[in-house]
Amino acid sequence: MLNFELLKKDFMQMQVSQAAFFGLLVAVAAMIITIVVYLCSIKKSRGSLDPENFKEFKLTKRTPISHNTAKFRFALPKSTSILGLPVGQHILCRGKDSEGNEVIRPYTPITLDSDIGYFELVVKMYPKGRMSHHFREMHEGEYLPVKGPKGRLKYKVGQARAFGMIAGGTGITPMFQLTRAILENPKDKTNVHLIYANVTVGDILLKDELDSFATNFPNRFKVYYVLSQPTEVWNGGIGHVSKEMIQMHCPTPAPDIQILRCGPPGMNKAMADHLNALGYTLDMQFEF
Ligand SMILES: Cc1cc2nc3c(=O)[nH]c(=O)nc-3n(C[C@H](O)[C@H](O)[C@H](O)COP(=O)(O)OP(=O)(O)OC[C@H]3O[C@@H](n4cnc5c(N)ncnc54)[C@H](O)[C@@H]3O)c2cc1C
Numbered sequence: 001m002l003n004f005e006l007l008k009k010d011f012m013q014m015q016v017s018q019a020a021f022f023g024l025l026v027a028v029a030a031m032i033i034t035i036v037v038y039l040c041s042i043k044k045s046r047g048s049l050d051p052e053n054f055k056e057f058k059l060t061k062r063t064p065i066s067h068n069t070a071k072f073r074f075a076l077p078k079s080t081s082i083l084g085l086p087v088g089q090h091i092l093c094r095g096k097d098s099e100g101n102e103v104i105r106p107y108t109p110i111t112l113d114s115d116i117g118y119f120e121l122v123v124k125m126y127p128k129g130r131m132s133h134h135f136r137e138m139h140e141g142e143y144l145p146v147k148g149p150k151g152r153l154k155y156k157v158g159q160a161r162a163f164g165m166i167a168g169g170t171g172i173t174p175m176f177q178l179t180r181a182i183l184e185n186p187k188d189k190t191n192v193h194l195i196y197a198n199v200t201v202g203d204i205l206l207k208d209e210l211d212s213f214a215t216n217f218p219n220r221f222k223v224y225y226v227l228s229q230p231t232e233v234w235n236g237g238i239g240h241v242s243k244e245m246i247q248m249h250c251p252t253p254a255p256d257i258q259i260l261r262c263g264p265p266g267m268n269k270a271m272a273d274h275l276n277a278l279g280y281t282l283d284m285q286f287e288f
Helices: 004-046 132-138 168-186 207-216 243-249 265-277
Strands: 057-068 069-075 090-096 102-107 120-126 143-150 163-168 191-198 220-229 258-263 286-288
Touching: 057 120, 069 143, 090 132, 102 132, 120 168, 132 243, 132 286, 163 168, 163 243, 168 191, 168 207, 168 258, 207 220, 220 243, 243 265, 258 265, 265 286
Parallel strands: 163 191, 163 258, 191 220, 258 286
Antiparallel strands: 057 069, 057 143, 069 120, 090 102, 090 143
16 A cells, blocks of 8 residues: 655655755856856956056066166066966056156067066167166166056967068067967967068077077977178078068968068068068058
């Protein structure tokens, strides 16, 4: 004979355990959502920049890298902070010129948000440059007012199959930042072809780092150095960057390639003319 009381009890128990199971499921889901939101907010709050206001960063190390160029390392507010600069963007730095007047100039850090607790600038100091004066006079322990991020390019993995990059002098810094981000990301398969122009061999910035990219990623990164005043033994390009050099060392015009350029105004204009003449449409070109 059926024991209805027992069946009823079993049924009730089953309902209770089902309810407990769903309760647990909801609690676990809520916990996961809370953790994800918390992690996202930590990542966001670790960013150190303010796009509207200048914030001060302490210069902790200054390393000369050529007769007129130095690497400046600045501490972020906490040892766990990141700068919070999207790849392809730059910051604005504020200083005083030799007459005490305020000057603001853009600079591209050579570090990425994978570098925790600090950021670095490579700055070339021109004899008559106004912001150059400020950097020349800066000592370790002093503070630099910085605002950002700024810039029109926000790099997304896969936005191009290949980049051609044409840099002159300190125009290397945005190219270096982008190349590092591409090569350090195992999911990023973009190829990079860099033409880097300078006056003398001593002016080439970040050469060791660029050469080690070329050695470590021979199928993904190529660099071609061009000098207007080379030493006697020099196996790179000579003179100014020409149409032929671009044809030889940059990806040919195609909808899935982009040519980036950054250099002094005269060079940028000359490169734009070369690129137009070679059939690179405007949407294949970008000037930092
Ligand atoms: C997006 C962006 C990112 C940049 N990132 C960097 C960076 O990481 N590192 C860096 O060092 N610079 C960088 N620059 C250049 C920087 O912003 C300044 O223009 C540079 O430091 C000169 O500023 P200044 O006030 O000292 O010279 P200014 O007072 O503006 O110029 C005075 C004189 O300096 C000389 N001069 C200035 N600029 C150049 C030049 N490019 N080529 C040749 N002679 C010049 C000229 O003789 C000029 O008449 C970047 C520029 C841009 C647009």
